[in-house]
Amino acid sequence: MNTIGSIIRFIALSFFALFLIGCDLDTIEEVKSDPYRYENKTARIGGRVTQQMSVLNYGIYELEDATGKIFVISQRGVPSRGARVEVKGNTVNAFSLAGIDYGTVLMEEDRKIHR
Secondary structure (H helix, E strand, O other): OHHHHHHHHHHHHHHHHHHHHHOOOOOHHHHHHOHHHHOOOOEEEEEEEEEEEEEOOEEEEEEEEOOEEEEEEEOOOOOOOOOEEEEEEEEEEEEEEOOEEEEEEEEEEEEEEEO
């Protein structure tokens, strides 16, 4: 009986560890300091929306975490200012739209808004 309990405990701890590993977010500083790393790899960042706007058929919002700020380009609207957001996407270096240079940006693939 003790062996079965040990196996169940091991399996439960393994699933918990995998869950914690899956929850790791990249920091904005990490993404901006090495943007080419995230061109072919999905970055996951979280933070608070500080600015937002719509330009042509794109939504653009600025996301801020404890390490910095980055613009996120979305094709499905923008979250409201002050919203806490987790976003996944790939980077584009030197992104320009409608004559405005945004530098390194994250092209949004998916996002979750935390309430």
